[in-house]
Amino acid sequence: MPEDNAPSFVDAARRAEASMRPLFPATPLQRNAHLSDRFGADILLKREDLSPVRSYKIRGAFNAISKRVAEGQVHFACASAGNHAQGVAYACQHFGVHGVIFMPVTTPKQKIDKTKTFGMKAVDIKLVGDYFDDTLAAAKAYCEDAGAHFLSPFDDVDVIEGQSTVAVEVLDQLGTPPDLVILPVGGGGLSAGMRRYLSQTAPECAFRFVEPSGGTSLQAALRAGGPITLPKVDNFVDGAAVARIGDRTFEALRDTPIDHVLAAPEDRICQTMLEMLNVEGIVLEPAGALAVDVLGTLTSEIKGRTVVCVTSGGNFDFERLPEVKERALRYAGLKKYFILRLPQRPGALKDFLGLLGPDDDIARFEYLKKSARNFGSVLIGIETSEKEAFDRLFSRLDEGGFPYRDITADALLAEFLI
Template sequence: MPQSYIKRILDARVYDVARETPVDQAALMSRRLDNRVWLKREDLQPVFSFKLRGAYNKMNCLSDEQRAKGVVAASAGNHAQGLAMAADKMKVKAIIVMPRTTPQIKVDAVRDRGAKVILHGDSYDEAAAHAAKLVEEKGMTYVHPFDDPDVIAGQGTVGMEIVRQHEQPLDAIFVPVGGGGLLAGVAAFVKYVWPQTRVIGVEPEDAACLKLALEKGRRAVLPEVGLFADGCAVAQVGKETFRVVKNLVDEVITVGTDEMCAAIKDIFEDTRSIAEPAGALALAGLKHYVEREGAQGQDLLAIVSGANTNFDRLRYISERTEIGEQREAVISVTIPEKPGSFRAFCNALGRRNITEFNYRYADAGSAQVFVGLSVVPGGTDLAELMIKLQQKGYEAKDLTDNEVAKLHIRYMVGGHAPGGLDSERVYRVEFPERPGAMAKFLSGLGQRWNISMFHYRNHGAAYGRILVGVQVPASEKRDFTRVLEEIDYRYWDETDNLAYQLYLGQREQD
């Protein structure tokens, strides 16, 4: 099957606008992982992403009549900028439909390249539906971000360059996966020239549409898609991309948010460049693979696919990085509420670096302390510390993998709820980060139930997150759930979450 794409890739016209990006050795990562780690620097493209390749190649394959009518696309970022630059180069009218949640920096970047931007809907699907309507009404050509042979061929030039730039076959190549266009193009070319090289797709744990398709043997739609790696937030892998990759890819690895944050830091330390979450996805998968396999002395390459991120997001990324590197742990410890107890607890921690310490007086019996501290990665350091604390009589709980603790509780430690809140239920809610979105949520709740707790923090992303406590009697829980469904924001019931119970839940009365 890949043979049919080889000629397409060799003939692809991308270098009128795209540049041949370097393959750089990541010296620091290579030493740390005891392998030769290489980075394919697609973040150095004029639009800071590989998407320019596929968009321009597709434009070159259109007829004069199609170009005269113009092109349209739906995108929240990298594809939009790539198509806008391609259209500007070829003097073709371009309309890009972007969700209203798209950060202003990306909207401005598309407009600056001469494309007309229409803001429509809160999600990619709503934007895509409006783009399809424009195609029908105006006779314009829709340029798909990944599920198109000409787009795939354009992205495949990344694989062609890797083969040309590296002197000998690599042991493995790690490719980020959204809809699968980049993976399809790279796998088709690399497997044809270097059949012995493992080609591994990497997806976010909460947007693993290719992994789902491979498990089922057919394309399927994810019921929910995580948005942290917005460049890979796709609910269903493409039809053509799946046809290409299903027999070529060696495996698919999934990684979490903290692992991506750690990989962003790794790329920065080796290159002084800041990748976006999707751009660091492949390196996170490479590190996961090395740890799982115990690989040593191998040539491993990760594609750094993009660097279009908001500056405001760096605060959140930085906070999660050390946990992603397994260099920081978050624990909850109960200590006696008496003079000298803090000093005794710090002595029990030894000479560890404390990264965070949150506490507020609750009662005369005991204190609940929220602690962030440095640990040695990849070993038993944290487990040994927990055992040591328990042996000294402390009740300690590991919250390192608790999302509510990391997203909300660490900023809210301030005392338990007073008595009389037996009916409090707690929900984590995700909503589009745009004017009026929070008001819609609060208006939707109405005045029937009392809000007893509320926390929101802007992370510079397309979606915001709320932790809210609401007094809902057991007899009214079904009615409240129905209201949440009508508001139509993603939500999780966190009433039984350990971090909430430890720090914010109702304190039992003596």
């Protein structure tokens, strides 16, 4: 992305922010007492999860569409299964233009229905492809055939400028630059826009960037000196699990020290989501919890400082809640799965049950193989109240002569058995 002179980008961001006010008010910047007390810092949450589409994506979509509408364009298209689709739909309805939104065939009905609700009669939804690459190719081919303008989710100058309006609001609301801003990174639109604006208006402000461990595209690009495509991505953090950071967004981030880019484990993110839901009543999607999730790894850096965490989205499908709870328990060490070799003799099961502690709860019990002559393999899931309880349980199993294998961290077996 070519460098504009400082005043032009800052002025453009401020104009973009002002133009959004008829559409929606500035999202709140809220001091969070729970997190502030926990970390001995002044922790403020920039609540992008409270935008009209429950994510910051409405900003980039609005800004890009408004500029093309001013040029006479009335036909748009995008490829997205999530927040970008909803932002585009909302903006198309607002401007009274036509949008075609391409989504993978595998997109959950809940996301399709929400996108339809935001776009109403202004958008058509086309389900194309089992994988996002196929969906993206279909959207771009449609734009070429129909003369529609393709709306990139992040790698677009106008989208980056639109996302930078989050930073405009932060400075206006806080009245003084924060010491540190923590930003989630997927394709890089939000982080590129906010960093660029704040580096010009509040150069003393420091940054930390957060990616999901299963999609560290910015880290990979910084190591390689340019964007590269990750061979594999864990899609659990679907709002930020991007295989390749944008070319334009990387140009705005290329001088970032690599140790300022943090990786958040997916299971720990689940723990953060549950904490924010149960303690604060704040619903965050996995990508929306990234900035909050890394606070525990920055304890010594943030103590006594003013820190802004951007909670980037709250489009969480509660049908995923059982999975989130499961992963959070496993990360905390409070739930484990193991395969037990149970002797095929009367009383063996009773002997095993007698080894369980008072807080050890059987959450799963399933015979995997019943044809063994002397032993049977049993899949067992145990929940307990403290992770040290498993050390005690496994010691008792060893002493009792019950062979077992802990498969909690075995991704391949877990995929098939759990």
